[in-house]
Amino acid sequence: MLAYVGRRALLAVFTVWAISVLSFAIIQLPPGDYVTSYIAQMASTGSVVSEEEAQQLRIQYGLGQPYYVQYLKWMNLVVRGEFGMSMEWRRPVTEVIGDRLWLTMVVSLAALVLTWVLALPIGIYSAVRQYSPGDYAATFVGFIGLAVPNFLLALVLLYFGFVFLNAHVGGLFSPEMQDAEWSGARVWDLMKHLPMPALILGLAGTAQQIRIMRANLLDELRKPYVVTARSKGLTELRLILKYPVRVALNPFASTIGYTLPYIVSGSIIVSLVLGLPTVGPLLLKALIAQDMFLAGTIVLLLGLMTVIGTLISDILLVWIDPRIRLEET
């Protein structure tokens, strides 16, 4: 078991390295180097960068030296938690991303948890009571959830929230809490705002997971080991949760890996519509403005999240299905 996790972790480290190379390549893609763009940018707004300052920056980023030196210099900064300057914002990238990264993770996790909390029981119910009215209802709602683009859902909910409840459902904070210092009240404010975006972002995934759970469980429910368990005298609820559901959980665990970054990058439009302070819209703006240190950093972080998510799902899978461990050795 430990050897398995160790091997996975080692692979993860290698993957992260590959991602960092890729992120660096993205930063290098636009014509001209960072300092020339920086000077041009400054000039367009009327300020002047002194030759001294420019030279300083060139040395810091190793510009003019071979690519691998530049990469190592950048990595050196990254490891110390410095990701370079954002040109558009004229502030360090860490400051620009700042809270957004944590808020993104909070929103993503909330959406993921909501997906599971809704999809697991509904999927189980749908399979166990196949073709019951409840199953048909879940199927109906599920397909609608899959078919409606979630930015449209976001708009509709914004409209109804505004017209009928006179509430502003966008954003993650009330206006007065927007720039407040972190405090208990601000966390509570976040909690109150979280369910709506989590629901909108998680709905398509929920619908999909209900269908997956239902289909998997229907296959498993007919297996002889379920009859064996039933013939032992277990209660129906206990035997279904212990045996077929455990086997049917497999695809749930294996999708965690890509669910996390998907919620970030796939939710750009929703985040714009709802005005969520997450990294999605930031990535979009950075790409449009060719703000390469910012874009590269976000890509690097998204990659890191994917790798961590995959590692988590690998470990969960071994726990759910010990056969995987046997195949490895």
Place this chain on the structure above:
Amino acid sequence: MAAEPLLSVRNLKTYFAQDEGLVKAVDGVSFDVAPGSTMAIVGESGCGKSVTARSILRIVDRPGRIVEGEILFRRGEAATDLATLDANGAEMRAIRGAEIALIFQEPMSSFSPVHSVGNQIDEAILLHQAVSRRGARDKTIEMLRRVGVPSPEERVDQLSNQLSGGLRQRAMIAMALSCQPTLLIADEPTTALDVTTQTQILELMRQLQKEDGMAIMLITHDLGVVAEMATDVAVMYLGRVVEQAPVDAIFHDPKHPYTRALLRSIPRIRSRTRERLTPIAGSVPHPFDRPHGCSFHPRCTDFIAGRCDASAPELGPAGPGHAVSCFLYE
């Protein structure tokens, strides 16, 4: 039958309401199982053997439903009618696994692939006996040793796919017998095993029966297994018992044309060389298209026109402990 039967099934009917129509999988089955005896239920595929077994345990899959009949199961002095109990109620669950246990045909998939074998046997013990987790595990290891699983202390923590087919079936038997049931239902327990393993498993079941004194209801289509194991035989055809008798009477004095045809269709070691086997003419009718009258009449060599296709015969006595459902014996 001299002794009070342990299990007495009377006119059991289990129907499946499907979109295409009503499938009468079990349609008026009656038979008795005496304590400590081995009753073999014999018949072709789809004759309702397995559904009968599942009806007794009340684990028929939906949309199957027991629509009529009694399943009298003796517990101590009194008999309980299992057909009237709530299938998932506490009383039925207390009987299931503890007093009536089931082993069935696919040792490959009868254990959960993601739980250890020991965990699944422990569960049965913990469910029906007042023992600690530790005690259940000791009992599990003891049971595995009894059924001849080598080094049970290690095997207990293995997954079922780390065990061979024969070992899996032994573990299955260990699980079924862990609570000392009075009735063991074995649904084709050796069909999926090779012949050597098959003999070993049957031998094991016989030995455990001698030690524990439980009755076995053995469901099979293999008349060789019947001859080796059974004390009594019930022959089923299309959801009904057509003949029930002690095992010797079935092999030496078969009454029902279907039983006689079955026996003619299997090879014998001491037969003359190049003797032809006689297959049963025609095939099993589709369940939606059950023949009117005696359901065997279209394939029967002794068919009486105007009688067999008009009404169905009842199961009636035809000798000591021998019952047959055929107009030839009325």
